[in-house]
Amino acid sequence: xxxxxxxxxxxxxxxxxxxxxxxxxxxxxxxxxxxxxxxxxxxxxxxxxxxxxxxxxxxxxxxxxxxxxxxxxxxxxxxxxxxxxxxxxxxxxxxxxxxxxxxxxxxxxxxxxxxxxxxxxxxxxxxxxxxxxxxxxxxxxxxxxxxxxxxxxxxxxxxxxxxxxxxxxxxxxxxxxxxxxxxxxxxxxxxxxxxxxxxxxxxxxxxxxxxxxxxxxxxxxxxxxxxxxxxxxxxxxxxxxxxxxxxxxxxxxxxxxxxxxxxxxxxxxxxxxxxxxxxxxxxxxxxxxxxxxxxxxxxxxxxxxxxxxxxxxxxxxxxxxxxxxxxxxxxxxxxxxxxxxxxxxxxxxxxxxxxxxxxxxxxxxxxxxxxxxxxxxxxxxxxxxxxxxxxxxxxxxxxxxxxxxxxxxxxxxxxxxxxxxxxxxxxxxxxxxxxxxxxxxxxxxxxxxxxxxxxxxxxxxxxxxxxxxxxxxxxxxxxxxxxxxxxxxxxxxxxxxxxxxxxxxxxxxxxxxxxxxxxxxxxxxxxxxxxxxxxxxxxxxxxxxxxxxxxxxxxxxxxxxxxxxxxxxxxxxxxxxxxxxxxxxxxxxxxxxxxxxxxxxxxxxxxxxxxxxxxxxxxxxxxxxxxxxxxxxxxxxxxxxxxxxxxxxxxxxxxx
Amino acid sequence: xxxxxxxxxxxxxxxxxxxxxxxxxxxxxxxxxxxxxxxxxxxxxxxxxxxxxxxxxxxxxxxxxxxxxxxxxxxxxxxxxxxxxxxxxxxxxxxxxxxxxxxxxxxxxxxxxxxxxxxxxxxxxxxxxxxxxxxxxxxxxxxxxxxxxxxxxxxxxxxxxxxxxxxxxxxxxxxxxxxxxxxxxxxxxxxxxxxxxxxxxxxxxxxxxxxxxxxxxxxxxxxxxxxxxxxxxxxxxxxxxxxxxxxxxxxxxxxxxxxxxxxxxxxxxxxxxxxxxxxxxxxxxxxxxxx
Numbered sequence: 051x052x053x054x055x056x057x058x059x060x061x062x063x064x065x066x067x068x069x070x071x072x073x074x075x076x077x078x079x080x081x082x083x084x085x086x087x088x089x090x091x092x093x094x095x096x097x098x099x100x101x102x103x104x105x106x107x108x109x110x111x112x113x114x115x116x117x118x119x120x121x122x123x124x125x126x127x128x129x130x131x132x133x134x135x136x137x138x139x140x141x142x143x144x145x146x147x148x149x150x151x152x153x154x155x156x157x158x159x160x161x162x163x164x165x166x167x168x169x170x171x172x173x174x175x176x177x178x179x180x181x182x183x184x185x186x187x188x189x190x191x192x193x194x195x196x197x198x199x200x201x202x203x204x205x206x207x208x209x210x211x212x213x214x215x216x217x218x219x220x221x222x223x224x225x226x227x228x229x230x231x232x233x234x235x236x237x238x239x240x241x242x243x244x245x246x247x248x249x250x251x252x253x254x255x256x257x258x259x260x261x262x263x264x265x266x267x268x269x270x271x272x273x274x275x276x277x278x279x280x281x282x283x284x285x286x287x288x289x290x291x292x293x294x295x296x297x298x299x300x301x302x303x304x305x306x307x308x309x310x311x312x313x314x315x316x317x318x319x320x321x322x323x324x325x326x327x328x329x330x331x332x333x334x335x336x337x338x339x340x341x342x343x344x345x346x347x348x349x350x351x352x353x354x355x356x357x358x359x360x361x362x363x364x365x366x367x368x369x370x371x372x373x374x375x376x377x378x379x380x381x382x383x384x385x386x387x388x389x390x391x392x393x394x395x396x397x398x399x400x401x402x403x404x405x406x407x408x409x410x411x412x413x414x415x416x417x418x419x420x421x422x423x424x425x426x427x428x429x430x431x432x433x434x435x436x437x438x439x440x441x442x443x444x445x446x447x448x449x450x451x452x453x454x455x456x457x458x459x460x461x462x463x464x465x466x467x468x469x470x471x472x473x474x475x476x477x478x479x480x481x482x483x484x485x486x487x488x489x490x491x492x493x494x495x496x497x498x499x500x501x502x503x504x505x506x507x508x509x510x511x512x513x514x515x516x517x518x519x520x521x522x523x524x525x526x527x528x529x530x531x532x533x534x535x536x537x538x539x540x541x542x543x544x545x546x547x548x549x550x551x552x553x554x555x556x557x558x559x560x561x562x563x564x565x566x567x568x569x570x571x572x573x574x575x576x577x578x579x580x581x582x583x584x585x586x587x588x589x590x591x592x593x594x595x596x597x598x599x600x601x602x603x604x605x606x607x608x609x610x611x612x613x614x615x616x617x618x619x620x621x622x623x624x625x626x627x628x629x630x631x632x633x634x635x636x637x638x639x640x641x642x643x644x645x646x647x648x649x650x651x652x653x654x655x656x657x658x659x660x661x662x663x664x665x666x667x668x669x670x671x672x673x674x675x676x677x678x679x680x681x682x683x684x685x686x687x688x689x690x691x692x693x694x695x696x697x698x699x700x701x702x703x704x705x706x
Numbered sequence: 707x708x709x710x711x712x713x714x715x716x717x718x719x720x721x722x723x724x725x726x727x728x729x730x731x732x733x734x735x736x737x738x739x740x741x742x743x744x745x746x747x748x749x750x751x752x753x754x755x756x757x758x759x760x761x762x763x764x765x766x767x768x769x770x771x772x773x774x775x776x777x778x779x780x781x782x783x784x785x786x787x788x789x790x791x792x793x794x795x796x797x798x799x800x801x802x803x804x805x806x807x808x809x810x811x812x813x814x815x816x817x818x819x820x821x822x823x824x825x826x827x828x829x830x831x832x833x834x835x836x837x838x839x840x841x842x843x844x845x846x847x848x849x850x851x852x853x854x855x856x857x858x859x860x861x862x863x864x865x866x867x868x869x870x871x872x873x874x875x876x877x878x879x880x881x882x883x884x885x886x887x888x889x890x891x892x893x894x895x896x897x898x899x900x901x902x903x904x905x906x907x908x909x910x911x912x913x914x915x916x917x918x919x920x921x922x923x924x925x926x927x928x929x930x931x932x933x934x935x936x937x938x939x940x941x942x943x944x945x946x947x948x949x950x951x952x953x954x955x956x957x958x959x960x961x962x963x964x965x966x967x968x969x970x971x972x973x974x975x976x977x978x979x980x981x982x983x984x985x986x987x988x989x990x991x992x993x994x995x996x997x
Binding site: 098153418552 | 804949
C-alpha cells in the first residue's frame, strides 16, 4: 500500500459513516426540529414516518449491507477470485425468478408471502449450484462458471416471465431492484435475526478460511479439510444472500465493492477482511440509501436503492482499479482440457451440413394463422420468405460473430468467463440506446441504432485502452466490463422502476430480438461473421502462441502488444455489430467456444470456426423456438438461446 | 365472451338510421388491425370492431369494457405483432401509437399504417375524443363516431350531476405494485381527465411522468391531505392487504383509520373514451355506495 495515502479500513469506514450521518441528519432533522417530537399528540405524520419508515429503513440498510459485504468477502476468499460476489452464485437471480414466477402463476403465493418464496428460490439455486459442482469438488473455477451460467439462465427465465406479463410485473421491478422502503419494523427484525447467527458462524470459520490463501494441496497438508471448509463457507454466503434478497430484493455491487475497498484499504488478515468488509458494506449501503433519499426528496422520482448502489459502486471500482493488487493467479482455461468427440475434416463437413439443414427447417416450418403447424412450399413459401429469411440470416450471422468474438476473448484473456457480454461491449451499446430513448424526443430506428453503435464504440475504446496499457489486463478488462454491465443494468432498473412504458422496449431489445431485422441488416450480419472468421484465420498463428505469454511470444517473433490490440479490436467490432442486431445478451459468445472445445476443437482456427457454426446455429434455433413457442406472441432469440444453451453448458461442465 | 352487440354499437346504429344515412355506402367495413387497446376499444364503441388486436387474450383483464367481439384475432404483443399473421389477415389499415412506432416500417409493407398519439402530453380524454372522430371518418362512419361521443358525454354529464350531489372528499387513485409501493395517478393521466370532467378533485397534485403517474412508497401517502378517500385499483397484489394490515404506519393513516379506502375493478389507465367512462362510473358508484 502506498504510504503517502495512509488509508486503513477503520478510516475508510469512518469516512463513509460521516457522509452517511450527514445525510441522515438532513433526512431526520426536519421532523424533530418542527417540534413534532411530541409524544402526547395522538397522531403526528412526521413522528409516524420517522418511527415506522425512516428508522426501520436505516436498520435494514445497515444489516443488509453488512450481510452482503460479509458474503462477498467469503466468496472472494473461497473462489480466489476478486470478481466473485453474491450475485456470481446465481442465488439472488434464483430468488428474483421465484418471485416473478410466483407473482404470475400463483397470485396468492400459496399463502407463503414474498419472503418465503424468495428464500425458496435462493435455496433452490444454491442447491442446484452445489449439486452441479459436487463432482468437481467445488473447485473455484467450476463454481464461478456454474454460478454465472445459472445467473444468466435465471435472469432469462425471469425476463421471459416479465415479457409475457408486461403489465402485471411493474411491482417486481421495485422489489427486484432492491427498494429499501419500509413501513414496519418486522422485516428489519427478521433480517437481523437471520444475519446475526450467520455472522457468528462466519467468525468461527475465519481460521481455516485464512489457510485457503495457500493452494489446495498446501492447505490440505496443514490439516485443513478443504472441501468441507469451502462447502461451509459457500453455504454461509448463500444463506446471507438469500436472507437479504428475500427481505429487500437484489442489491447490486455491495458484495463486490465492500470487500474490494477493504482490500485496497490494506486489510490483510482474513479476520480483518471479514470484519471490515461487513462494516464497510453496512456503511456503504447506509450512505447510498440516505443519499438516494436526500437527492430524490421532493422530485417525485422513485429510485430503488439497490439499483443505485451500482451507480455509486462502478465509479469507485474504476477509480481504485489501478491500485488493485494482483490476487491469487486467476483460474486458467487449461483446467478444462478438451473433448475428443470430433477430429478431422469429416466432423467439419457434418457440422456444416447440420447447420444448412437447420436453416432450411427454420425457413420452411412454421405455424398457420390458426396456430396449426405447416410446411411452407411453393407460393406459400414465397409469401412467407420475406418475413422469415432476414430473421434466420441475421440470427445466424450475429451468433457467428458473437461466438468468434467470444473465442478470441477467451484465448486472449486466458479467462474462460470472457465473452462479449462480460467485456461490456453489449452494455455500452445498451447505454447508448438508453440515452437515445430517454434524452431525445421520439428518436427513430436509425437514431437508435446510431446511438447504440456510439455506445459500443465508447465501451470498445475503453476496453482497448485498458487492453493496451499493462500486462495485468485480463482481470482489469473483465472488471471494467462487469462494471459497465452493472451500470447498464442499474440504469435500466431505475427506468423500469419508474414504470415508464419505454422501459419495456428496452427490455425487449436487451432480450435480443431479431424482430426488426431487415434484409440489408441480415446480409451485413452474414458478412460480419465471414469477416470475423477471416481475421481469425489470418491471425491463427498469433492466437496459438499468445496464450503462452509475452516472453515466449516475443522469442517466437510475435509482436505481443500490437497483436493483442489488433485481436481485441476484431473481437470488439464483431461484438458491437452483433449486439446491434440481436441485442446485448450474447450468451452465444460465452457458450459456443466452450462447446467447440468440449467437442475436441483445440487449436485457434478450428475452435473459432466450429464456435461460429455452433453460435450461429444456436441463435437460429433460438429464434425459431421464440417465433413458435408462444405463437402468435414471440420470445426474443437471445433469451431463448440462454434458456436452451445454459443447461447444455452446465451438463458439459459436469460431464467429467 | 358475449355475442350480442354492445349497447353502444346499437346506439350508434340507431343514430345512423335516424339520420337517414343507414349503413353508409353499404360497402364492406374496412378491415382494421389495432396494436393499441385504446384505439381498439373506441373502434368497438363506434361499431366497426377491428379484425385483429394486439394482446387480445388479456383484454378481459385490463380493458373489460366494452367486451371484445368474438372472432377478433390476437396478433401477438403490441411491440412485436406477428407479421406473418398480420399479413394473412389482409388488413386495409394498421393502427399504431408512438409506443409501438418501431413496428411501423415493417407493418407498412402489409397495409397503410396510421399512428395516433393519445398519450403525448395534454389532456388524454380530449385527444381520445379527437381520435374517435378521426377513426369514424376513416371507417366511413363519422355519424357513428359522433353518436358514440354524444352518448359518452350524456353519461359523463349524468355522473357529474351525481358527484355534485355527493360532495365527495378529494380522491387519491393508486395501484399497489407490492406491499410497499404504489403508482399514484395525476396530471396528465386519463383518470385526472375523468376527475376534471365529472367534478372530482385529485388529492395528489405532485409531479407525474409523461403518462400521468408517479411511484410512491406507502410512507409518502402520509404527506397527502388527511381527509382524502383512497381508491386502489384492481389487480391488487395478494400480499399487499395482509402486510399493510400489520403496518403501524398504514393503520394510523387518517383515511385508513376512518375506513375511507376502497378497491375498484380494473379499468385501463392508457385507455380511450370507453375506459374513461368506465373509470368514472366505477368511481361514482363506489362513492355512492359509501355515502
